[in-house]
Amino acid sequence: MNVFYRSTRSKSEPVKASEAILRGLAEDGGLYVPESVPRLDKTLEELSQMTYQETAYEVMKLFFTDFTEEELKNCINKAYDSKFDTEVIAPLVEADGAYYLELFHGATIAFKDMALSILPHLLITSAKKNNVKNDIVILTATSGDTGKAALAGFADVEGTKIIVFYPKNGVSPIQEKQMVTQKGDNTFVVGITGNFDDAQTGVKKLFGDKELADEMNKAGFQFSSANSINIGRLVPQVVYYVYSYAQLLKEGKIANGEKINVVVPTGNFGNILAAYFAKNMGVPIDRLICASNENKVLYDFFETGIYDRNREFVLTSSPSMDILISSNLERLIYLMAGCDSDKNAAFMNSLSKEGKYEITKEMKENMSDFYGNYASEKETADTIKALYEKTGYVIDTHTAVAATGDNTKELLASTASPIKLTRSLMKAIHENIETMGDFEYEHELSKIANVTVPNAIEEIRTAPVLHDTICDKEEMKAVVKKFLGI
Numbered sequence: 065m066n067v068f069y070r071s072t073r074s075k076s077e078p079v080k081a082s083e084a085i086l087r088g089l090a091e092d093g094g095l096y097v098p099e100s101v102p103r104l105d106k107t108l109e110e111l112s113q114m115t116y117q118e119t120a121y122e123v124m125k126l127f128f129t130d131f132t133e134e135e136l137k138n139c140i141n142k143a144y145d146s147k148f149d150t151e152v153i154a155p156l157v158e159a160d161g162a163y164y165l166e167l168f169h170g171a172t173i174a175f176k177d178m179a180l181s182i183l184p185h186l187l188i189t190s191a192k193k194n195n196v197k198n199d200i201v202i203l204t205a206t207s208g209d210t211g212k213a214a215l216a217g218f219a220d221v222e223g224t225k226i227i228v229f230y231p232k233n234g235v236s237p238i239q240e241k242q243m244v245t246q247k248g249d250n251t252f253v254v255g256i257t258g259n260f261d262d263a264q265t266g267v268k269k270l271f272g273d274k275e276l277a278d279e280m281n282k283a284g285f286q287f288s289s290a291n292s293i294n295i296g297r298l299v300p301q302v303v304y305y306v307y308s309y310a311q312l313l314k315e316g317k318i319a320n321g322e323k324i325n326v327v328v329p330t331g332n333f334g335n336i337l338a339a340y341f342a343k344n345m346g347v348p349i350d351r352l353i354c355a356s357n358e359n360k361v362l363y364d365f366f367e368t369g370i371y372d373r374n375r376e377f378v379l380t381s382s383p384s385m386d387i388l389i390s391s392n393l394e395r396l397i398y399l400m401a402g403c404d405s406d407k408n409a410a411f412m413n414s415l416s417k418e419g420k421y422e423i424t425k426e427m428k429e430n431m432s433d434f435y436g437n438y439a440s441e442k443e444t445a446d447t448i449k450a451l452y453e454k455t456g457y458v459i460d461t462h463t464a465v466a467a468t469g470d471n472t473k474e475l476l477a478s479t480a481s482p483i484k485l486t487r488s489l490m491k492a493i494h495e496n497i498e499t500m501g502d503f504e505y506e507h508e509l510s511k512i513a514n515v516t517v518p519n520a521i522e523e524i525r526t527a528p529v530l531h532d533t534i535c536d537k538e539e540m541k542a543v544v545k546k547f548l549g550i
């Protein structure tokens with residue numbers, strides 16, 4: 065059966081998976097949603113005998129129905145290889161009765177790698193399938209982690225180039241070092257003398273620049289985006305929920321058909337939506353618990369049915385979740401509105417005009433699979449300390465937001481390596497932290513947490529700086545043209 069993708073904002077013609085991946089966002093500004101979520105056509109017992117890569121094929125073939133078996137397997141094998149520091153790609157760790165699904169074994173030791181390692185291959189395959197002859201140029205503004213994950217994913221992928229703009233004084237020294245040491249002839253990293261908003265606005269302007277698009281087209285280039293609303297990022301995230309359930313079954317931790325709750329530290333709502341898709345594919349998942357930090361827009365939403373971004377933005381120790389507009393939530397809203405694009409568009413319009421909307425009672429009832437939860441900064445720090453003291457297992461701050469201490473027999477998405485743990489929280493478990501330098505601190509942490517310092521961190525210590533371009537926001541276009549040689 066072929067699966068087509070519809071925009072959440074209008075009744076325009078549905079498109080094939082490869083077209084949805086190439087476009088990223090629909091022309092009307094909506095997100096692409098599969099017309100229906102396919103059911104798994106293998107039993108969980110069959111799946112429990114499969115590797116990560118084999119499971120990935122079983123899941124993705126049902127969504128990306130216009131890809132051939134060879135195309136899809138080729139994408140999967142190029143993505144989930146030795147870039148990951150474990151053959152199982154997404155291992156499960158049991159601690160204090162809960163199962164931590166570690167999604168941080170890729171190139172940048174955070175969960176974005178799970179999707180960004182395969183997106184480049186899905187994109188160039190989609191381009192070929194749609195007779196796009198141009199090279200794909202990925203343009204991104206980053207405030208830190210996503211930029212590096214995208215660079216790592218696209219580096220040396222033939223037929224692509226990637227340009228990342230970051231605020232020169234707005235990312236951490238380690239994040240900057242990670243980016244400016246990026247290898248690959250097709251990568252380009254530029255610091256902007258401005259903040260993240262300047263970088264973001266500049267990138268949006270370049271995307272909308274028709275004149276530039278024409279010039280690029282003549283020279284054999286076209287822009288595309290790697291941001292988290294691309295369906296080519298969402299679907300690969302469904303895989304690890306299927307895989308981890310099957311692994312729990314294989315290890316005899318759960319009985320076949322036994323329902324399990326899934327807890328996800330949430331920002332843009334992509335990861336938890338992938339779990340919802342896994343549930344709809346037939347994985348016995350009970351509740352989907354959406355964990356927020358002090359920016360608890362989603363918690364309030366699941367409580368009241370009112371999404372309201374008009375509130376103070378809090379900087380927390382889980383920065384990848386410091387988000388007031390969770391863009392992937394739009395897909396759930398659309399589905400809960402009975403795939404009524406007019407209704408969804410009205411909500412999104414209200415969100416952009418008034419910063420809020422209220423869903424109907426009926427829609428709220430349809431969302432009974434979801435539960436909101438949130439943790440304060442103190443609770444997050446206390447959780448890390450308590451779990452460490454009880455079990456010796458160290459979790460990062462994002463994961464800790466989801467770990468409430470009452471997670472027995474739940475599956476918790478663990479989204480970043482504890483090596484990324486912040487100093488302030490490290491203090492919770494270690495007294496001498498103040499006197500240490502950054503790399504010393506990572507080694508000490510690695511000893512305590514009983515994990516090796518990942519290559520990703522080890523390498524940048526000595527790696528040469530390969531990117532030193534700095535520009536004003538007005539110069540972004542010129543910089544892009546220079547890099548493309550046009």
Ligand SMILES: *Cc1c(COP(=O)(O)O)cnc(C)c1O
Pocket residue numbers: 174175176209292329330331332333334335336384385462479480
């Ligand atoms: C991006 C990110 C999240 C949030 O995931 P969403 O899919 O945006 O909800 C949580 N933790 C870490 C470490 C992340 O990088």
